[in-house]
Amino acid sequence: MRICKNRKASSIYILIFLTAFTLLIDRELQASDSKGVFLTSYTEKHQKAFHMLIPKGWKDEGGMISSGIQWNVVDLVENNIRFRVSSPDGKSFFGWYPRFYFQDPQSFSRSSGGILQPQIGQVLNGCWVYPFLNVAEYVQYIVFGQLAGNEFQNPRIIGNVVHAPELKPFVPQIATRYDYGYVNFECRINGTPMTGRIYSINYDIQGQIWSTVGTFGWVAPQSRRGHDERLMEICIRSFRLNPVWIARAAAAAQQRARQYHQVIQDMQRIDREISRNRAQTKSDIQEEFYKVITEQIETYDSTTGSKQYLPMYNHAYTDGQGNYFLRDYDDGTVPFENASEWRKLKIVNRNE
Template sequence: MTTRIQILVCVTILGTIVPAYAGMFSRLRGDKPAAAAQPEEQAKDSNEAAMLQFQRQWEPKEHAYSFLVPAGWTIEGGMFHVDPTQANGTGNSIDGKCDLAVKKDAAGTVMLRWLPVWNYCDMSQNQQFSLSAGFFPVGSRYQGMEVRPMPDYGTFLRQLFQTLHPSATDVNVVELRPIPELGEVFGKINKAIDDYLRSTGSRPLRYDAGGLTVEYTENGTRFREGLVTCLMDMRYAAALWSNQHTLLMRAPVAQARQWKPVLDIVRQSVKLNPEWFARASKAGAQRAQMSLETQRYIQSVDQQIVEHRNQTNAEIRYEDYLMLTGQEDYVNPYTKEVERDTSEYKYRWTTEQGDMIYTNEYGFDPNKKRELNHQEWKLTPVRER
């Protein structure tokens, strides 16, 4: 059981860095349009969107994965590890964690942030621990985990927002929506775990996924922010639960639509480093192979969700969070691999190193630009249907 739980925790790392479904900046149904940007703001955004240059950069701490970063933006944070001797237990020390922000400026006025997965202890559903529950009140620590009753995703995200923005004022919850498809994705990824739990008479894992869109004022700026998470319930089998796939994206309300494609490009560009995964894995090559298979699976998640919706004729209830629209399949001219990316720009250029340029300008060629032609650029064509 221990080995399988370790594998499960290993998979949860992917949930913190996988490309997310958080297109929260579009106007949601029933929401009033955001205030129009001032002319100078519109001109600035228009100029910035004319040609967007991204550099592929490594997660700075351990090179665990790479992702695209807009030129001039900064990266803050990265992988970290919890010392079990300081945490009074190993519940959050089995594998590394990630807290990383990609920011337009030091204040994070426009920002995407991947938040770490934390394991929490809740003994209420586990018969083995029920007699001991009274010795560990809410807020105490058990085996390195905070004792905390499992909430629903909405309560978790509201509490998370309050923790991240204690000085926020004029807070308005724009929308709170479930994402059952995200839970289904994790269910497929962890099918082997569920099969094992059923074989031992335990209940399978349960998921509660959703997103929260909030508008608020902080330091004189009115922001729109989207938060997404998938809570994984393992209370019956192991007296714990965790927050998988937790991230946030934000921008000033008046500029949210303009920055949305940029943040989408960043979040969709993550590529795991299998060499790092092999080093971090206690099972070595076998776990590295698992990471590659899981990575390939995750890369097809958006398509699977789309197909699921088409097959069931389901309502597109969550397009502002899931970003199922505004994407296209491109063929990388160097690797010949199919890459899913935003369709907001007509032309997509790449280098062998994975840097990107997006533009709508007809006839633009970075190979003819002195400041860009120190490396070769090639157009990435749309995949033939």
């Protein structure tokens, strides 16, 4: 399956990127500060996947772990990351957001012949349904709107995307469309005015699936941006993956991709069944609407298996000879001498 093959190739790019992206930060940045900084060596706790410098006394959370979102298929196919380091007072922090796979809603429409019309933000096959987003759009709709929606208050991007040329080498060669760079932004957290920066590298594969190589950055109170920005960029630059873990993770990712190939085939079969059911449901809704506007009921004779449209009443009876009796209230009897020859018809509601 081409998508799975491309996912394996892209996962290797992710590993390469995580090893080397630390060269992206401003090359003029120096690890010194007029007040002095105290950095300590840190090793990722869950898999010993990476090591880096963090400010002494700052608190780490997460690591090379799953996104924590059950439907996120990246957690099944690749190693994901969800990591943050926070200052002692919790106001400044830097880290990495987890990765996701996305699919353009138009790809579902094309592949299903127009039957599937998923809504933006919906989840199908473990992928988020969104059209390809550039860096600014990704930060606005995914980071601000989803991942940090409960944390950042009134976030606002400042200026345009900075297309840092150092990021371009990390765009996968298989990408048919991409965007890279960072945005600066302002927001409030618990009432405190904050400033921050988010980097992202987004790439698309033949209009079928798109993702990010990485999304990471930092946030600090505006009152101490100068010092904390410098400190956090130093730490981000020091990030290094464990080579032993890289080899192990790459092999595991390929194995999981093969397993996912079977899973996705099963999910697609389910989707086709859902599509057929949706088409039938749409037809049933239209049929019920037709009955309402024409003031008719649809009846079913369990004895003969036949259906008949009749004027709209709450109860209907037949003698099986082409005769029908209709009324709104049912007292359990019919006003005929040959009452035993009459039987009640079921009124069909296709929306039930």
